[in-house]
Structure formats: structure tokens, C-alpha cells
Amino acid sequence: MPEAARAREIVDQLKGRGHQAYFVGGCVRDLLLGIAPKDYDVATDARPAELLRMYPHAAQVGAHFGVVLVDGVEVATFRSDAGYSDGRRPDQVVFESGPREDALRRDFTINGLFLEPDTGEVLDFATGRADLAAGLIRAIGDPDKRFAEDHLRLLRAVRFAARFRFSIEPVTFSAIERLASRIADVSAERVRDELNRILTEGGARYGFELLDATGLLAYLLPEVKRYQGVEQPPEYHPEGDVWTHTMLMLEAMDHPSVPLAWGVLLHDCGKPDTFVRADRIRFNGHVEQGIQIARGILRRLRFSNEEAAQIEALIAHHMQFKDVPNMRQSTLKRFLRLPRFDEHMALHYLDVAFSNRNFSSHQMVEQKLQELGHEQLKPAPLLTGNDLIAAGYTPGPQFAKWLELVEDAQLEGRVSTAEEALELIRGSGSS
Numbered sequence: 001m002p003e004a005a006r007a008r009e010i011v012d013q014l015k016g017r018g019h020q021a022y023f024v025g026g027c028v029r030d031l032l033l034g035i036a037p038k039d040y041d042v043a044t045d046a047r048p049a050e051l052l053r054m055y056p057h058a059a060q061v062g063a064h065f066g067v068v069l070v071d072g073v074e075v076a077t078f079r080s081d082a083g084y085s086d087g088r089r090p091d092q093v094v095f096e097s098g099p100r101e102d103a104l105r106r107d108f109t110i111n112g113l114f115l116e117p118d119t120g121e122v123l124d125f126a127t128g129r130a131d132l133a134a135g136l137i138r139a140i141g142d143p144d145k146r147f148a149e150d151h152l153r154l155l156r157a158v159r160f161a162a163r164f165r166f167s168i169e170p171v172t173f174s175a176i177e178r179l180a181s182r183i184a185d186v187s188a189e190r191v192r193d194e195l196n197r198i199l200t201e202g203g204a205r206y207g208f209e210l211l212d213a214t215g216l217l218a219y220l221l222p223e224v225k226r227y228q229g230v231e232q233p234p235e236y237h238p239e240g241d242v243w244t245h246t247m248l249m250l251e252a253m254d255h256p257s258v259p260l261a262w263g264v265l266l267h268d269c270g271k272p273d274t275f276v277r278a279d280r281i282r283f284n285g286h287v288e289q290g291i292q293i294a295r296g297i298l299r300r301l302r303f304s305n306e307e308a309a310q311i312e313a314l315i316a317h318h319m320q321f322k323d324v325p326n327m328r329q330s331t332l333k334r335f336l337r338l339p340r341f342d343e344h345m346a347l348h349y350l351d352v353a354f355s356n357r358n359f360s361s362h363q364m365v366e367q368k369l370q371e372l373g374h375e376q377l378k379p380a381p382l383l384t385g386n387d388l389i390a391a392g393y394t395p396g397p398q399f400a401k402w403l404e405l406v407e408d409a410q411l412e413g414r415v416s417t418a419e420e421a422l423e424l425i426r427g428s429g430s431s
Contacts, residue, residue: 003039003040004037004040006071007040007041007042008117012118013054014042019050020098020099021044021045021046022099022114022123024114025041026041027041027115029111029128031115032113032122032132042073042075042076043076043077047077048066048077055075062076066079078096078097078101079095079096079101080102081093081094099125103123103126104126107150107156107157108139108157109126109127109131109136109138110160135165135166135167136169137157137161137166138172139175147179148182151182151185151186152194154179154180157172157176158211158216159198159201161210162201162202173214181219184219188302189302191220192301195220195221195301200256200261204250204251223293223297226272228243230242230243230271231281233282236356238355238356239355242268252350252353252354257343259310263315266290266294267290267347269290269294269297270289270290273286273293274286274289287315287316290315294315295312310340313339314343314347317338317344318348318351321361321365329412330408330411333376333378336368336372345362345365348361381410382415382416382417383406383418387422388425
């Protein structure tokens with residue numbers, strides 16, 4: 001059963017038992033904005049014990065907070081919270097008999113709405129509908145108190161503003177500026193996940209400009225803050241400094257993967273450290289420096305090894321496109337068979353589109369990809385280590401060099417059989 005239908009069924013079942021029950025939070029916000037919700041939450045006056053009696057198969061995802069998961073739908077008891085000594089979780093939870101107090105303990109007005117799905121009635125205790133209409137992100141009640149309860153809300157305000165292209169209400173904005181340093185107390189994983197959403201849900205440029213304007217960027221990604229004012233040679237980058245170049249690329253992204261989004265954000269992160277003004281502005285070694293800086297960021301934010309490897313690869317190879325016209329066939333084919341090469345292509349396209357607009361290498365690569373099939377890019381090896389042993393060679397580090405020599409020749413069409421490959425090795429002075 002689709003989650004929306006299951007959520008409505010749960011509401012009906014709870015009401016059938018004499019309970020209050022509503023859709024709540026993000027799903028209501030999205031429905032009012034005409035957006036299909038990603039998931040549905042239900043709020044009710046039924047206590048956790050009653051919910052577990054009604055749904056014995058439910059998972060207790062937050063037993064202390066009265067939250068159970070029923071077939072993918074979060075069902076939570078109305079509650080109010082007291083005290084947040086750790087800046088994330090309430091010290092005390094009080095279950096409530098109605099939705100008002102539950103609404104007033106939530107983060108932003110647009111997330112504090114309740115919907116009666118049968119009648120379409122919306123319960124609004126905190127100007128949520130007016131703020132949706134006005135395009136405003138406003139903290140419910142005292143913003144200092146809301147942000148003290150969970151410091152991640154500082155970042156979530158920016159994420160919601162970026163996703164919906166809303167403004168942050170001035171009093172809420174001032175509170176974020178004043179409390180920006182508190183974001184350093186939030187776990188790396190929670191910060192990473194919010195940044196991922198800012199980068200991939202749409203509105204990445206606006207999101208990062210808001211991070212900068214609120215002061216959060218300097219605490220979260222000082223390496224990116226350093227892009228500002230780093231000049232680039234106008235003959236190659238007429239658009240402006242590294243910050244401007246990167247923001248233009250972020251703006252043009254269309255719901256990218258997480259690695260591609262971070263590849264775009266960090267591809268030039270080595271430039272501030274390698275800036276020199278000689279015959280012209282140069283950034284010698286900025287790729288190598290960028291890899292090291294990015295590696296530190298990705299470790300700090302606890303990215304998975306798989307995602308970190310792809311992000312680093314995007315940075316490592318983004319300057320190789322300019323060398324495509326002069327590459328040996330073996331080098332070119334190895335380049336074209338990089339994992340997730342479509343992301344390398346996408347990064348290069350954005351890089352060129354917002355700099356010198358020289359798409360010749362991109363077009364050449366597209367042509368080569370159409371001409372070359374998988375078998376030509378990664379043919380079955382002509383020789384293995386076992387073949388070399390069978391031919392009388394003693395295993396050692398030279399095996400890798402010989403096999404690479406053979407693969408180079410194979411990719412370039414100079415050898416096509418095992419016999420020719422062995423002859424190549426013999427002719428290389430191996431015996």
C-alpha cells in the first residue's frame with residue numbers, strides 16, 4: 001500500500017478508536033505547497049502503549065518520545081518538551097492531550113501544521129500558513145530558545161530556505177547569526193546530512209550564500225569561505241574569483257548525486273593555497289593540494305569510503321580534460337573508463353560553462369565514448385601473472401610493470417594475442 005494511503009488509514013483507525021489523529025509536519029507543508037511528500041507523519045493523542053497494542057508489529061523508533069513506525073509511517077503521541085541540556089534531545093517529555101502544545105515545541109512555523117485528511121481542515125497554531133504564502137522561514141516562538149533546543153536547527157533553517165527559495169524571517173536570521181558558533185557542537189554526521197541536502201535538493205547556490213551570510217559557513221567549511229576574493233586569470237575565468245565560479249556551478253546543478261555535488265563544491269579548493277601572481281595568475285599544484293584539503297573535509301564530516309573516493313577522484317581528474325587532444329590512446333581509454341565517468345563529464349561541463357566556455361575537449365570525449373565500446377575501453381587481458389609464471393618468469397614487482405606494458409600496447413592496438421604480448425615483454429629487456 002502506498003505510504004500516503006497507509007497514513008490515511010492509520011488516521012482513520014485511530015479516530016475509530018476515539019482518538020485525535022492528524023497528518024503533521026513536513027508532509028502537510030509539502031501538500032499545501034503542491035509538492036508530493038517524501039514521507040508522512042501522523043500525530044495523535046493515543047499514548048505509546050495504546051499505539052503498540054493497535055500495531056504490535058510497529059517498530060519503536062523513539063519510545064521515550066512516543067514515536068513508533070507503522071509500515072513506514074511515523075506515528076507520534078502529542079507531546080511538549082522541557083530542557084535540552086545536550087543541545088539536541090529534550091531532558092523531559094510530557095505527553096499532551098491536544099495538538100497545540102505539540103505544534104509549539106516544533107522548529108519552524110511551516111513545519112508546525114496539522115491536517116485532517118478527511119476534511120482538509122488545517123490546524124495552524126503559529127502563523128505557518130501565512131509564512132508559507134509569504135515564503136518565510138520563521139522559528140516558532142523565541143528563536144534563541146528553538147535553536148538552543150537543537151543546534152542543528154541553525155542549519156535546517158538554511159536548508160529549508162534553499163529548498164523552497166524562501167527568505168529567513170529577520171528575527172530568526174539574527175538569531176542564527178548570533179548563535180552560529182553553536183553549530184560546532186553538532187555531530188559530524190548530522191551536519192554532513194544537512195549539507196548533502198542543501199547541495200542536492202535544489203537551490204545549492206542560494207543555500208551556500210545563506211550559509212555565508214548567517215556566519216555558519218565559516219564554522220562548517222572554512223576551506224570554502226576562503227574562495228572569496230581569490231582572483232583568477234581573466235582570460236580563463238572572466239566570471240570572477242573562485243567563489244563566484246563555484247557559486248555559478250552550484251546554481252546550474254540539477255539535483256546531482258552527493259559525490260558530484262561535493263566534487264563541484266571542492267574541485268578548486270586547492271586554489272587559495274597555491275595562488276601566485278607571476279607572468280599571470282597561476283595555481284600550480286592546486287589539484288594535488290585540493291585532494292589533500294578535500295580529504296580532510298571528508299574525514300571530518302565522516303563520509304563513507306566509497307563516496308569520499310569518488311569525490312577525490314572528481315577533484316583529481318577535473319583538469320585532465322584539457323589534455324585529451326594530446327593523450328596516448330592507452331591513457332585516453334583509461335581516462336574514459338574511470339568509475340562513474342558521467343560525473344566527471346558533468347563536472348567538466350559545468351567548469352567550462354562558467355569559465356572560458358571552451359567545450360572542445362568535452363565534445364571530443366563525447367565523440368570517443370560513442371565510437372568506443374566497453375570491449376575497446378577495457379578489453380579482456382591478454383596475459384595474467386599465471387601466464388608469466390607458465391612462461392618461465394619468476395614472480396616479482398616487475399610483473400605489474402610488464403602487464404601494464406602489455407595493456408598499453410593492447411589499448412593502442414599494437415598487440416592482440418598472448419603470443420604477441422609475450423614477445424613484447426621479451427623485447428623489453430625482461431629476459
